[in-house]
Structure formats: C-alpha cells, structure tokens
Amino acid sequence: MKKNNQDETIKTFSDYQIKSWFQDESKNIKVEDTVSKIISGDCKTLEVKEILHGNPYPTWRLVITTNDKIYLLKTSRELK
Secondary structure, X not given: OOOOOOOOOOOOOEEOOOOEEEEOOOOOEEEEOOHHHHHHXXXXXXXXXXXXXXXXXXXXXXXXXXXXXXEEEEHHHEOO
C-alpha cells in the first residue's frame, strides 16, 4: 500500500501547549520554553492576526498570525 502524500488543502497548526507565553501591549505573543527566555527577549514572537478561544471552555487558544500560520496555546501557560 502506498503512503499518500500530504494533501495541500489540509490546514495544520503548531502545538505550543507546553510552552509559556505572554501577550504584550501590541497584542503580539511571545512564546518560549522558559519564563527567563521570554523576559530576556530570547523568544519567538507571534504577530497576531486573530485569536480563537475554546468553546464552551476557554482553556485553549488558536492563534492565527499575520503570515496565516496557526498555533495552539494553553491558557494555563499564559504569563500575567
């Protein structure tokens, strides 16, 4: 049986549920494994286009960036 190539119409997302994250004043989200990396600025910055909240329980967020990539974040890992 042949393995099918990934269909180009399938949308995928990156799973960042185990990473810590912080949404700054500009609404961009900074993501990294540790809080110290976020504070030092050694982190990935997601330029937010849209945020989808989980329903009926808002424990997950799907973040769509300006370059149309999708990321899954867990609200319990949000830094406030």
